[in-house]
Amino acid sequence: MQAVMSIEEMQAYLDEVFPQIKGSFLLDHLDGKTTVMRLMVEDQHLRPGGTVSGPTMFALADVSAYVATLACVGRKALAVTTHCSIDFMRKPVADRDLVATAELLKLGRSLSVVSVSLRSEGQEGLVAHASLTYSIPPEKS
C-alpha cells in the first residue's frame, strides 16, 4: 500500500483529534505498511511497582494501529476499532519509552486488520502483541 499522508500531516491530525495524548505519543515512522510510534513514559502512565498500566499499553496499540490504517485511507476520523486481541507478555521497563510497531496486514473495503508489537526501547523481548480490526465507513458522496 501507498501512504497518502506524511508523518507531519498525521502528527498534526492526531494532535487535533486526540488532544489528550498530545506530547505523550510521538510518531517515529510512517509508510504504507509499517508505523512506529512511541509513548514517552511519564508518572501518569505508571502503576504501583513502576510498570506501565494496561490501559496505557492498550491506548498505544490502538492509536498506532489506527494511524497505520489512516496512513493508507486518509483522514477518516470515523474509522472505529471493532476488535482488539492483546497478549501481555513481559513487564515494561519503567524508565524507557514504550515503542509500538504496527503492521497493516489487510486493508479491505470495509475493514482493516493491523498487528502491533510493543517493546520497551532497547529491550529484546516483546512487552505485548496485539491484533486490531477497524471498521472503515464508506465515503460520503
Add this chain to the structure above:
Amino acid sequence: MQAVMSIEEMQAYLDEVFPQIKGSFLLDHLDGKTTVMRLMVEDQHLRPGGTVSGPTMFALADVSAYVATLACVGRKALAVTTHCSIDFMRKPVADRDLVATAELLKLGRSLSVVSVSLRSEGQEGLVAHASLTYSIPPEKS
C-alpha cells in the same frame, strides 16, 4: 465459587492499589461468580463526539475482571492480565454511567478466565464484550 472478600474490603483494596481510578470506578455488586462495576463517566473519559474512549472501556473491563478473580483468591496484587480480547459493538451513551458485568468462567490453579459485558446504564444492547485471562502466581510460603 465462594467470595473471600466483601464489597467494602474490595473497594478499599482498589482505592489503595489503583489510586488513579478512585472516585471513578464503583463496585455495585460482588459475589463468587459475578461482579458489577460502574464507571461514573466524566469529561476525562470522553473522546471527541462525546463517546467514552477505548482505553477507558478497556480499563473498566480489566478492573472488573480482576476484581472477579480476586474476590475468589483474595488479595494478590500480583495477579496479572495475560490476555484480553474485546469486541466494541455500539457507541456508549455519553451522559450515562458505563456498567460492567464480569462473570468468572474458570478459576484454575494458575489462571482465571473472565467474561465481561459493558452496557450504558439503562440501554439494552451491549457496548462491548471482552474475555480476559489472569495469571495467578503461586502462594509464597
Add this chain to the structure above:
Amino acid sequence: MQAVMSIEEMQAYLDEVFPQIKGSFLLDHLDGKTTVMRLMVEDQHLRPGGTVSGPTMFALADVSAYVATLACVGRKALAVTTHCSIDFMRKPVADRDLVATAELLKLGRSLSVVSVSLRSEGQEGLVAHASLTYSIPPEKS
C-alpha cells in the same frame, strides 16, 4: 431480532452447504437471539486421551455462530468468519455430546458478533467460550 428461517429450513440448508458435517452437527434450537447446536461426539472427533479435538470444538463454535447470524439475515452462504477468539477451559467429556449455545450480540449492516459457550451435555462448567465476527456482504441487487 426476528428469525427469518425455521429450524428445519436451517438444518436442510446446512446439510446442503456443509455436507461434511451432515449427521454430526444437529440443531436443537433456533430463534432470533439464541442458537443451540450439538455435536454428536464420535471417534473421528477425538484426540488421544479421549478428548474432543480443538479443531472440532472450533468447528462447532463457528457453525453455531454462523447459524445465529443466518437465522436473522437469511441464506447468505457468502457470510464469512473474519475473527474468532476462543478460550479452552476444561477438558470435554468424551462420551457426552458437546453442546454450543450461540448468542447474537450484534447484527450490523456489514458484520455480526456472536458469543458461543460450549458445554459437555449435563456438565456445569464451560468447556470453551468463543467470540466470533462475520462479515456480511451487501445484497446484490
Add this chain to the structure above:
Amino acid sequence: MQAVMSIEEMQAYLDEVFPQIKGSFLLDHLDGKTTVMRLMVEDQHLRPGGTVSGPTMFALADVSAYVATLACVGRKALAVTTHCSIDFMRKPVADRDLVATAELLKLGRSLSVVSVSLRSEGQEGLVAHASLTYSIPPEKS
C-alpha cells in the same frame, strides 16, 4: 531459545500423537524461534467454492504453534491450548499448499505465546494470522 528436538524427532512425534494428520501436515523448518509447517491441501480440507475450511486453518495454526512450543520444552504431550485468537483475512488458494510460519513470542514457566501467519504458497498477502497460548504443566518429578 534453543531447540531441544530435531525436525525428524518432531515429525515422528507428531505422527505418533496426532495420527489423524499424518501425511497432511509436513514440517519444513524448525529452530528455537521459528517453525514452518505446510498443509498439503486435499479435497477433505475444502469447503464449497474451493476454499480451505476454517477448522482446517485453525488446525494448522494450532499444530504449528504447538510444535514451536515443544521444540523448546521437549516432548510434553500434555501442553494444552488455552487460547486462540485468529483473524481470517483472505481466501486461501485451493490448489496451493497452505504454509504456517509460527514464531515463539514468549516461553515462560507455565505458558507460551506463539504468533502464526498463514499464507497460500507463493502468494504475498496473509490468509490468516493467529495468536495462541499454551499451558505448560510442571515437570513431574
